[in-house]
Structures are given as C-alpha cells and as structure tokens.
Amino acid sequence: MTNIVYNSIFQKEFQGLIDLKRALGFEYIVEAAAFKRIDIFFIQNDVTEKKITKKICDDWCRKRTYESVNNQSHRISTMRVFCSYLNDIGINAYVPPKGITKKRSKYEAHIYTDDELRRFFAEVDKSQSIPKECPYRGLTMPIFFRILYTSGMRVSELRLLKVGDINFEENYFIIHNAKNHKERIVPVHPRLIEKCRTILNEIHTDSSAEEYFFMIRPGQAMTLTNVYHNFRRYLEHAGISHTGRGHGPRVHDFRHTYCVNLLRKWVDEEKNLMTYLPYMRTMLGHEGFEETAYYLKLTTERFPYIKNQIKKSFPDIIKEVLFDEHEFY
Numbered sequence: 001m002t003n004i005v006y007n008s009i010f011q012k013e014f015q016g017l018i019d020l021k022r023a024l025g026f027e028y029i030v031e032a033a034a035f036k037r038i039d040i041f042f043i044q045n046d047v048t049e050k051k052i053t054k055k056i057c058d059d060w061c062r063k064r065t066y067e068s069v070n071n072q073s074h075r076i077s078t079m080r081v082f083c084s085y086l087n088d089i090g091i092n093a094y095v096p097p098k099g100i101t102k103k104r105s106k107y108e109a110h111i112y113t114d115d116e117l118r119r120f121f122a123e124v125d126k127s128q129s130i131p132k133e134c135p136y137r138g139l140t141m142p143i144f145f146r147i148l149y150t151s152g153m154r155v156s157e158l159r160l161l162k163v164g165d166i167n168f169e170e171n172y173f174i175i176h177n178a179k180n181h182k183e184r185i186v187p188v189h190p191r192l193i194e195k196c197r198t199i200l201n202e203i204h205t206d207s208s209a210e211e212y213f214f215m216i217r218p219g220q221a222m223t224l225t226n227v228y229h230n231f232r233r234y235l236e237h238a239g240i241s242h243t244g245r246g247h248g249p250r251v252h253d254f255r256h257t258y259c260v261n262l263l264r265k266w267v268d269e270e271k272n273l274m275t276y277l278p279y280m281r282t283m284l285g286h287e288g289f290e291e292t293a294y295y296l297k298l299t300t301e302r303f304p305y306i307k308n309q310i311k312k313s314f315p316d317i318i319k320e321v322l323f324d325e326h327e328f329y
Contacts, residue, residue, distance in 0.1 A: 004032050004033065004035075004036050006035070006036065006039045007039060007043060008039045008040075008042035008043050008047065009042065009047055009048055009049070009050055010039065010042060010047075010050065010082075010086075011039070013050075013082075013085070013086060013089070013091065014035045014036075014038075014039060014082070016085075016089070017035075017081075017082065017085045018031070018032050018035070020085075031078065031081075034074070034075070034078040035078065035082065037075075038060065038078065038079060038082065041060055042056075045059065050091055051091065051092040051093065052083055052086065052092075052093035052094055053094055054094040056094075057079065057083065057093075057094045057095075057096050060075065060076075060079050060096075061075070061076045061079065061096050061100055063101075069101050072101050073100075073101045076096050076100055076101065079096055080095055080096045080098075083095040083096065108248075109248075109253055109256040109298055110248045110249035110250070110253040110256070110257075111253070111256060111257050111260050111298065111302050112249070112253065112254070112257045116238070116240050117149070117257075119238035119239060119240065120145075120234055120235065120238045120240065121142070121145065121146065122238065123233075123234040123237040123238045124141055124142050124145050124146075124234050125142050126237075127141040127142060127230070133217075134216060134217070134226075135217055135218075136199075136203055136215055136216070136217070137216075137230070139198070139199060139202060139203070140199060140214050140215075140222075141230060142195075143192065143195045143196060143199065144158065144159075144214050144222070144227075145231075145234075145254070146192060146195075147188060147192050147196075148251070148254050148255075149254040149257065149258055150188075150189055150192065150258065151173075151186050151187075151188055151258070152186075152255050152258040152259055152262075152283065152284050153173075153175070153186060153255070154252075154255065154285075155224065155227060155251050155252065156224070157175050157285075158214065159212075159214055159221055159222040159223075159224075159227060160212065160221055161173060161175075161212070161213045161214060162209065162210055162211060162212055162213060163200070163204055163207050163208070163209050163210070163211050163212075163213050164208075164209025164210065165213070166193075166196060166200075166213065168193055168196070168197055168200075171187060171188055171189070171190050171193045172185050172186060172187045172188060173185070173186045173188055174186075175285065182285050184282065184283070184285050186283060187283070196213070199213065199214075200213075203215065227251060228251060231251050235249065255284075256295070256298060259280065259284070259295040259298070259299075260295060260298050260299045260302055260303075262280065263280075263295060263296065263299040263310075264299060264302075264303055264306065267299075267306045267309045267310065268306075273296075273310065277289075277292060277296075280292055280295070296310055
C-alpha cells in the first residue's frame, strides 16, 4: 500500500483520518489520493491556520470549467468527510452541505413488466457456453440474472462476489466494500442458493474462499462489459426494445424493478411501510432515507392505485424526490 505524504497544515489530520479508516477495515486508497489534492489546494490558498472557513470550502466546491458534475460531487464529498472528521476531533471546520450538485436524474427508470421478465429469463435460460471464450456462461448467466433481480443487488456487488461470501446453510450473501463502504447481509431465495451450490460443485471444486464466484473464465471475474453484452443480446432476443446505451433499459433497472415490486407487494398485503421500509433501506445498502424514498415515488408512478396507501405513511415524500444516482454498477 503506497503511503502518500501530506504537507499542508492539516498533514497530521489527513493521516489520522486515513489511519482510523484503515483500522476499521477500509482500504482507503482512492480517498487518500483525493485528500492529497485537498492538501495541495490548502497550500496553494495559503491556509496556515487549523480551521476551515466557509470561503475556503466554497472555493474548493466550486465547479471547474473542465469537470463533470459527477467529479465535482466526488470532490465535495471528500471535503465533507474530512471537515466532519475535523469537527469530531475538535477542530473548527465548515462542512459543505449536501445537495450542492444535486439535480433531477435525466434517466427515467425502466420498470420491467411481468411479461418482459418472463421473456427475458426465457432467453437467459437458452445461454450456451463456449469452451475457450465463455466456458461457464450456460451455467452461470441464468443464476446471475435471477439473483440480480430477486435480491436488488448492484451489478458489481454480485459479479465480484467471492466463494467465501456465500452462506449456503443460512441462504445469504455477505457484501463487502459496497457503495458507502458498508458491509451488509443480503438474503437469497433457497432455490437460488441451491443453484449456486451447483456452480460450487461444478466449477469451484478446488477454489479458495477468495475466488470470484461468478467467473467468465477460470480465475477471472465477470466484467461489466461481459454482463452488458449478454444483457443486450437477451433483450434483443426477448423482443424488448432498447433505445441506446445510456437510455435503457439498463441492467441496473432490475434493482429498480425489484424495489417497486416489493413495495407493491407490501402495500397489497397491507404491511406497515413505516416498519418495513427500514428493512429495504438496510438490504439495499442505502446510506440515507432519500435513496429509498425514491422507490416510493417510482412505485406510485407505476401503480397509481397504491398512491393513497403510501400517502398515509409518507404524506410529504411523494411530492418531490430528487435523486442523483451517479453510480449504477
């Protein structure tokens, strides 16, 4: 692990935060490099006193002419983490508020219909392996996409799953180093766990616990490109129209569809959403309630008949939910 040297007035604090995070089990490599950029910024702007003013913070957060909104958002998030840490250890620091770069997502989530799901999985089940190029495709793809839809996992959480992350006895996966640096347990249907056991017995007889479970070939995890190319082929064969990359439907829409259908099920069963929604938030690995609330809005748009039921529990949340989902995979 490469050590980065900090030179600003906050050099000890940068290193202190990194040491703390690594002691908690985080690699914190990317973040350490991001802190170095803030360190240089402090030097260039003559920050010689151990406090961070609103002006300094605003100067850092201001959008550069050459950068994307996503990059700006990541810069602000890094500063927010550092300033929060400084306040925790007794150093006065202005914390950038959330929502500076927030905007309405331009992409409208595609919620797959029951018929589309049936046709899609019928095509997935026709997957065939190619010994030299994709020796495991026929075995893994039907299971991979079914787990993706029925668990609400992010694509890379599933494709980077390791053999040791699966509890075959109690039917769950352990997700490490997910978005927001959270570890969580995701329950998986027992039938799909049994399908995973088939994969284990057929291609992982000599694998260690650290081997990727869904491999494209021996020793190599599925790539996003591999998942996407197969996904597009299944869509085409299933007769599901695609309007171009970046427009959808997308692989990530299985996560949206899972959430909407789960909420619809709970409403139809007259469950108390105030009790059940925290469960969804935890299982999806959401950091804040706003991310989960996004699915309440999607559900009411897709199934207007349940709008009144949801309003009883969340009267204000359906009016306006802004959601900037910058990381799909």
